[in-house]
Amino acid sequence: MTDFNCPYVDYPVIEEIDFDRTYELFQRLALFxxxxxxxxxQDIAVLDPFLTQQEYALLEELLxxxxxxxxxxxxxxxxxxxxxxxxxxxxxxxxxxxxxxxDSKSKGTLQRFIDRxxxxxxxxxxxxxxxxxxxxxxxxxxxxxxEEHKAALEQVYRCTxxxxxxxxxQEKKGDREMKSIPRRSGYGRINPHCGAIDFEVxxxxxxIDYVNRRVLAEMLRAVRL
Numbered sequence: 568m569t570d571f572n573c574p575y576v577d578y579p580v581i582e583e584i585d586f587d588r589t590y591e592l593f594q595r596l597a598l599f600x601x602x603x604x605x606x607x608x609q610d611i612a613v614l615d616p617f618l619t620q621q622e623y624a625l626l627e628e629l630l631x632x633x634x635x636x637x638x639x640x641x642x643x644x645x646x647x648x649x650x651x652x653x654x655x656x657x658x659x660x661x662x663x664x665x666x667x668x669x670d671s672k673s674k675g676t677l678q679r680f681i682d683r684x685x686x687x688x689x690x691x692x693x694x695x696x697x698x699x700x701x702x703x704x705x706x707x708x709x710x711x712x713x714e715e716h717k718a719a720l721e722q723v724y725r726c727t728x729x730x731x732x733x734x735x736x737q738e739k740k741g742d743r744e745m746k747s748i749p750r751r752s753g754y755g756r757i758n759p760h761c762g763a764i765d766f767e768v769x770x771x772x773x774x775i776d777y778v779n780r781r782v783l784a785e786m787l788r789a790v791r792l
Contacts, residue, residue, distance in 0.1 A: 573786075574722075574782075576781075578761040581619055584619065585788065586616045586619075588788045589611065589784065590608065592787060593611075598661060601699070604661065607657040608657055611653055615784050618643070618646055619761075619784070621646065622643055622764075622780075622781065623762045625640060625757060625762045626758070627762075629757050629762075635757070640755075640757060643763075647763065647766075650780055651727060655731040658724045659728075665714075668699065668710075668713065669710065669713060672710060677704045680700050681697045681700045681701055681704075684696055684697035715792075716792060719790055719792055720790060723783065726778070729768065730783075733766065763780050765777035766778055
């Protein structure tokens with residue numbers, strides 16, 4: 568396991584992957600009864616099988632021509648980055664909402680949050696979030712469930728966050744003063760087992776590791792609630 572909590576995973580062949588598990592996971596997560604939040608998760612779930620097929624096709628092309636298929640690799644790399652960024656954003660938004668709700672509950676300000684949302688008449692998103700806040704206020708078990716679900720996806724989030732920082736910000740996680748500059752942010756190579764793009768990541772101790780999109784997808788499918 569790497570120092571940013573991203574495990575090494577086995578890559579099941581595409582015929583054995585239960586792609587439905589990704590969307591089903593998000594459907595079961597607390598707060599994803601918000602249709603707009605679920606739409607973001609749906610994008611991730613819909614693109615996953617397509618990207619997986621493209622990754623295996625890339626590997627097959629590599630083995631066939633015995634050299635890097637540049638255009639195909641660039642296409643898969645670009646889509647992989649966008650998928651990773653999308654996953655990060657939906658998890659970040661979800662975790663932020665949990666933090667706001669639980670902080671408001673602990674401070675006794677949930678009603679203020681609800682009142683503000685309810686004043687925004689005609690705003691479906693505000694109405695949904697007001698209902699969720701009301702449930703947190705009234706239902707202790709639901710508040711506990713938020714904590715449990717957040718913990719269940721902690722490892723997925725931390726791995727996604729670290730990879731996103733390297734790809735999008737070209738930094739090492741936790742190094743805001745840029746004391747260590749990644750050598751090749753965004754550099755990737757084709758994974759010989761699944762065809763996903765292994766991106767180079769600079770770890771906290773200065774060592775180099777490689778992580779791909781498929782790892783994140785398998786981590787999501789492995790989550791049990």
